Amino acid sequence: MKYFVATILSKGKKEQVGILAEDRKKANDLAKLKHSGIIIKIVEEAEPLESQFKRFKTNFFGNMRKRKIRPDALIASIRQLAVMTNAGISIYDSLCEIAKSTTDQNLKLVFGKLSEDINSGHSLSKSMENFRFELGNLTIAMVQLGEKTGNLDDSLYSLADMLEEIRANVVKFKKAMAYPRNVMVAMAVAFTVLISYVVPNFKNMFEKLNAELPLPTKILLKLEHLFNNYGLYVLVLLFISFSIFKYLINNSKNIRYGWHEVLLKTYLIKNIIMFATLSRFTLVFSELIRAGIPIAEALDTAISMIDNLPLKAKLSSVRVAVEKGSSLHEGLKDTKLFENMIIQMVSAGEDSGTLDTMVSKVAQYYKMRFDAIIDGLSEAIEPIMLLILASMVILLALGIFLPMWDMGNAVQGRK
Numbered sequence: 277m278k279y280f281v282a283t284i285l286s287k288g289k290k291e292q293v294g295i296l297a298e299d300r301k302k303a304n305d306l307a308k309l310k311h312s313g314i315i316i317k318i319v320e321e322a323e324p325l326e327s328q329f330k331r332f333k334t335n336f337f338g339n340m341r342k343r344k345i346r347p348d349a350l351i352a353s354i355r356q357l358a359v360m361t362n363a364g365i366s367i368y369d370s371l372c373e374i375a376k377s378t379t380d381q382n383l384k385l386v387f388g389k390l391s392e393d394i395n396s397g398h399s400l401s402k403s404m405e406n407f408r409f410e411l412g413n414l415t416i417a418m419v420q421l422g423e424k425t426g427n428l429d430d431s432l433y434s435l436a437d438m439l440e441e442i443r444a445n446v447v448k449f450k451k452a453m454a455y456p457r458n459v460m461v462a463m464a465v466a467f468t469v470l471i472s473y474v475v476p477n478f479k480n481m482f483e484k485l486n487a488e489l490p491l492p493t494k495i496l497l498k499l500e501h502l503f504n505n506y507g508l509y510v511l512v513l514l515f516i517s518f519s520i521f522k523y524l525i526n527n528s529k530n531i532r533y534g535w536h537e538v539l540l541k542t543y544l545i546k547n548i549i550m551f552a553t554l555s556r557f558t559l560v561f562s563e564l565i566r567a568g569i570p571i572a573e574a575l576d577t578a579i580s581m582i583d584n585l586p587l588k589a590k591l592s593s594v595r596v597a598v599e600k601g602s603s604l605h606e607g608l609k610d611t612k613l614f615e616n617m618i619i620q621m622v623s624a625g626e627d628s629g630t631l632d633t634m635v636s637k638v639a640q641y642y643k644m645r646f647d648a649i650i651d652g653l654s655e656a657i658e659p660i661m662l663l664i665l666a667s668m669v670i671l672l673a674l675g676i677f678l679p680m681w682d683m684g685n686a687v688q689g690r691k
Contacts (some may be wrong), residue, residue: 278303279323287315287663292325294469306401319503345410347443349434354415358432368394368426379581386410399423412437412482413581420577425567434563442556445646452653460662468503468670475500478676483584489679494676496675532586540586551646553587554613558639587613604631 280295295318297303302582303318307631353374356510360370375387386407393403401420404411415435489497502510524531540546557578564574575595582588589624590611597607605623609612618638625634 278320280318281321282307282318283316284313285316289318294323296323344412345383345386346380347439347575349378349383350411351439351443353378353383353440354432354436358429359437361432362429366450367400371440378519382410400428412444413583414556414560417577417634418563421567421569424569424573427567431567438559438563441559441643445552445650445679448647448650449653452650453657455655457655457659460664462669463665467672470672471496471500471503475676476504478679486592490674492671492674493676493679494578495671504553529585535588536585540584544653548647549584550587551615551649553582555639555642555646557582557591558635558642562632562639565635571604571631 280297280300282293282295282303284291284293284307287331291313291479293307295303295306297306300318300320304315305313306407307318317365357370358372360373361367365373371387371391371394375384375391378384380573384455387548388405389399389407393406394400394642395506401416401423404419405418405628408416415514418431418435418438419428423627425431479497479500518577526532539549539574559580561574564572571593574593575598579588582642590613593612594607598604603623603626605619605626609619618641621634621638622631625631
């Protein structure tokens, strides 16, 4: 992000405003969106240290405070907005009514701000850009589609359906993770109790032996010492480390890219991210193609709502290839993300003029693959759980009983 200073003439007075943007054009758009008045000039400058510190503080604490709108509330509000728009009610009045009637405070705040921007003459999609975190990329992409096609109500209905499908997948994922999560929490609590209260009782006995203790026992005693003497400090350190890591992920594209690459190489997680992303990408892309949006624009909009940066970079190459004159199936093939069967289906759709239908079938295929992964999630996690549980049991058993066996052998030897 670059730092620009915009000189704005407002109410007969000149004022200078600092703006962070990727380039001068986007800085100009942000200045128009956030400030009323005539923009005289926009100049790129070095960001002042005071501004950098203020931005760091705002982002650091803002990232911990800000929350997304509850999915159920967002889906209900999108459906309500679709119904009111279809009935001929203005966007401004619809947003005001939804903001007034909702019980979700985040939704009330966001829709209230959106109505103010609409009343100032901005488009709905442009206004939503300020709330990308709260609303999500998919919401903004579908609103942009509705504005391009002139069928905002249809796009909002489709958006609500897609959000419900995504919500159902999230609920399914949480249900699949409930059992492993509960088992892991129970194991962690049991291990903490044993380390904190049971091991200290053996510690005194082991110290009286004045003998060389086995490695498992040394590990247990070290953990006991760490838990009982520095437990609070460890928790504080973990919290601070997590907060800093979260800040870096949210504010550094390079670090976020590297983290996403790690996730794509992690057991089980990589498949969940891969098929969830491809399912959502093909779902949105098929909706855009069916609405008559050109392929390059449809790709641009569908890619914009992808969160994983390495996958986003690969799929962005498809748009570049299409703009250069390559066919869609060739661009998809070059990414090496899609199976040969998918490439053949897209090629057949291009040749027969039924690309929207074929891409829709591809979206159904990836949804099926994603559902299959979620359904088998518990079974896939069980080996990891068993390994962790076995390691804990072995450590506790060997750490406590090996010295006791040595004591028994020593007593028998004396006899």
